[in-house]
Amino acid sequence: MTQHARVVVIGGGVVGTSALYHLAKLGWKDCILIERDELASGSTWHAAGNVPTFSGSWNIMKMQAYSARLYKTLGEEVDYPMNYHITGSIRLAHSKARMEEFAHACAMAKAQGLDYDMLTPAEIKAKYPVMEMDGIVGGLWDAHDGDIDPSQLTQALAKGAKDMGAKVLRFNGVTSIKQLPSGEWKITTKDGAEFVAEKVINAAGYRAGEVAAMVGQYLPIIAMQHQYLITEMIPELAxxxxxxxxxxDPDVSYYLRQERDGLILGPYEWNCKSDWHDGIPEEFAFQLWPDDLDRLESYIEQAVARVPVLGTVGVQKVINGPIPYSPDGNPYIGPQHGLTNFYNANCFSFGICQGGGAGKTIAEYIVHGEPEWDLWGLDHRRYTVFADQKYTIEKAEELYQNEYAIGFPNEERPAGRPRLKTPLYEKLLAKGAVMGARGGWERAAYFPRNPEEAKTKLSFHRAEQAWFEPVREECQAVAERVGIMDLGGFSKFIVEGPGAEKWLDHLICGALPKSNRVTLAYTLTPKGSILSEFTMTRLAPDKFYLMSAGSGLWHDMDWLTQHLPADGSVKLTEVSQSASSLVLVGPRSRDVLKKISAADFSNNAFPWPSCQQIEVAGRKVTALRVNYVGELGWELHVPMEDLVHVYDAVVDAGQEFGIRDFGMYAMECLRLEKGYRSWKQDITHEYTPFDAGLERFVKLGKGDFIGRDALVKRHEAGEKERFVPLIVEGNTADAPTCSIVFKDGEKVGIVGSGGWGFRIGKSIALSYVRLDLAAVGTKLEVEILGQRFPAVVAEEPIFDPKNERLKG
Incomplete structure (x- = not known):
């Protein structure tokens, strides 16, 4: 007999039961969780159970803080007692840079209402008297941290869900998942039971890749061996x-916490190990790998030196269990690429502290269509075809080794690279380019004057970083002469057909471009928030060329595909790898092009912002008179097979004008001066176009479009925040993302992007601030790495406010 459910959750660990619990809390009680073994039999049962709120990400911090709050009251709410100890935690710092990282996290936490404090060595000693303080310069206190029994937590969530009407089926693994013509999913289990569900959540932990394979998908996931040891009873603690x-102790890379009257020590060792490259054993559950303490020897020695009582007793038990890792260590929460009504909530390397917030988020995706927090950084679609198993293993091991590493800006880690590259990759390397990967694509980050200068030199302070002086010269070349950049990796789509115009007009909130013109266009969520940004070009009356962020390829492809009309009047083609974009910009860019093209590049013949099909150096290219740096210039969209030829011709023609290659870091500095927004950094689904200062791209009177009614309602209710550029004074470190903006000691805003503007010689922080403080000239403060600096709201754009250089 087939059973019906609104949602089937596959996997009974802390995340799966949290998803079921939160679905029931939102009123979706006709839901079933299916677990192949006992609840918590995957990574959950052997997890150390730590519950930190600390994160370098604003929204991950929110997610973890939500978990901590939930766990405080869950046991009483569902009448299931749990062992949850809120002890607070100390993070140790051995360096000034670590203290700066802590100060930034502390500011974020306080802005969210969390009880964090910076600690002196004496204050650390007072809280932890059995610690030796040699080499410690300070620390961070998180009053909300502690530990919980993972199995009890899982059972409590399951009980709460069942009490509200949801069902839990144990000891019956899923063997088949197929989508029906209705869009529903048919799930078959080991004992032959069949379920039909509107939606499916893959919460299968380290087996999530197996579940994904059942629906024809590859999920970048690998199991890492994580060891921790539990000591015998220590009299001083008893x-x-x-x-x-x-x-x-992140600078050494371990955690240490009290467990009853002993201690748990868990290092993240450099000599780490991934496993199960050829598949997971069928019967692996409530099992462990043999211990391998030799890998942990140096970490144990350093921990004993720091807390000598650790070395006074023996080891009672060693846990060596599998923890699922993605290439960047973050989990997967959200829709599955290429499918409808199929979701991920898996691959949690810190599942206990994130489980509560993850369940809330995935339930909101399903019930409301979008979650409260924009967690794009946890969406599996951030990885496309480039993230195969080899890449996943290499990046996961690199991440594990750097689990506690300081989050310096512009660190380009090498593992697993290169994956996607244009034909210019080797040529740019030969010129000394330091490369960075974005969305899997290799791009030049900057060009050092001397390759020796490219050696890693990490700091929060701009002048101490290896890239600063070379990028100054690159920006100067763009502003005064001419620069060229190979910008591979945009997401590119051709939309054509008799229904293309009507369809796109319904998708975007603004006006469509006229023939051979270019515009920015925004798609919205049904709630009126910003979903995606496209550079849209009309190539013909019924043909459009769309470009969006390279990292958003699958995100945007899914949105476009799922909204295609059923009548076949619109054809959508993804062409991201067919061409690269040569960005040629600067006051002499027109002079360079005139030497190698017969096209007329004058303002009358080729105005800003427009598009033409032209020949450059004898090759056909699509030329757009737009750019992301705010100077006279063109984007030359060149077929990959012609890219080297056109690049060489442009560089040769540009020699007399002082042409110079420039990279992503220079482009970032230049775009900040123009206030150009960065997708998922400055604009997220938590903001409307009116919040983001993008009302010029909204046409409420044009007719219906997705999100219009919600946008009108929110706009009529009035915006509370506004996107503005801030000029910050006196700071040697530019504002990291999510730095906090203050007025008279009160939090009034948050930074999206921060950096240095070389053309204006000032530090910029693109920010959302309270609406009443958004007027040009308003004086504010921005907290950067623990110190507050004066800032003032500037006119937008800061540089060339009338766009005279773009139109020159």
Missing amino acids: ARDEKLPLVR
Whole structure:
């Protein structure tokens, strides 16, 4: 007999049961969780159970803080007692840079209402008297941190869900998943039971890749071996009235917390190991790998030196269990690429502290269509075809080794690269380019004057970074002469057909471009928030060329595909790898092009912003008179097979004008001066176009479009925030993302992007601030790495406000 459900959740760990619980809380009670073994039999049961709120990400911090709040009251709410100890935690710092990282996290946490504090060595000693303080310069206190019993937590979530009407089916693994013509999913289990569900959540932990394979998808996931040891009873701890706080020593790379009257030590070792490259054993559940303490020897020695009582007793138990890792260590939460009504909530390397917030988020995706927080950085679609198993293994191991590494700006880690590259890759390397990968695509980050200068030199302070002086010269070349950049990796689509115009007009909130013209266009969520940004060009009355962020390829492809009309009047073709974009910009860019093309590049013949099909150096290219740096210039969209030829011709023609290659870091500095928004950094689905200062791209009177009614309602209710550029004074480090903006000691805003503008010689922080403080000239403060600096709201754009250089 086939059973029906609104949602089937596959996997009964903390995340799966949290998803079921939160679905029921939102009123979707006709839901079933299917677990192949007992609840918590995957990574959950052997997890250390730490519950930090700390994160370098604003929204991951929100997600973890939500978990901590939920766990405080869950046991009482569902009448299932749990062992949850809120002890607080200390993170140790051995360097000034680590303290700066902590100060930034502390500011974020306080802005979210979390009780964080910076600690002196003496304050650390007072909270942790059995610690030796040699080499410690300070630390960070998180009052909300602690530990919980993972299995009890899982059972409590399951009980809460069942009490509200949801069902849990154990010891019956899923063997088949097929989508029906209705769009529903048919799930078959090991004992032959069949379920038909509107939606499916893959919450199968380290087996999530197996579940994805059942629906023809590859999920970049690998199991890492994570070891921790539990000591015998320590008399000094048994004599204490209170548990010691949890300690993390990120500069050494371990955590240490009290477990009853002993200690748990868990390192993230450099000599790490991934496993199950050829598949997971069928019967692996509630099992562990043999311990391998030799890999942990140096970490144990350093932890004993820091907390000597650790070395006074023996080891009672060693846990060596599988933890799922993605290439960047972040989980997968959200829709599955290429499918409808199929979702991910898996690959959690920190599942206990994130489980509560993850369940909330995936339930909101399903019930409301979008979650409260924009968690694009946790969407599996951030990885496209480039993330195969080899890449996943290499990046996961690199991440594990750097689990506690300082989050410096512009660190380009090498593992797993290169994956996607244009034909210019080797030529740019030969010129000394330092490369960076974005969305899998290799792009030049900057060109050092001397390759030796390219050696890693990491700092939060701009002048201490290896790229700063070379990027100054690149920006100068763009502003005064001419620069060229190979910008491969845009997401590109051709939309054509008799229904193309009507369809696109319904998708975007603004006006469509006229013939051979270019515009920015925004798609919205049904709630009126910004979903995606496209550079849209009309190539013909019924043919359009769309470009969006390279990292958003599958995100945008899914949105476009799922909204295609059923009558076949619109044809959508993805052409991202067919061409690259040569960005040629600067006051002499027109002079360069005139030497190698017969086209007329004058303002009358080729105005800004427009498009023409032209020949450059004898090759056909699509030329757009737009760019992301705010200077006279063109984007030359060149077929990959012609890219080297056209690039060489442009560079040769540009020699007399002082042409110079420039990279992503220069482009970033230049776009900040123009206030050009960055997708998922400055604009997210938490903001409307009116919040983001993009009302010029909204046409409420044009007729219906997706999100219009919600946008009108929100706009009529009034915006509370506004996107503005801030000029910051006196700072040697530019504002990291999510730095906090203050007025008279009160939090009034948050930074999206920060950096240095070489053309204006000032530090810029593109920010959302309270609406009443958004007027040009308003004086504010921005907290950067623990210190507040004066800032003032500037006119937008800061540089060339009348766009005279673009139109020159």
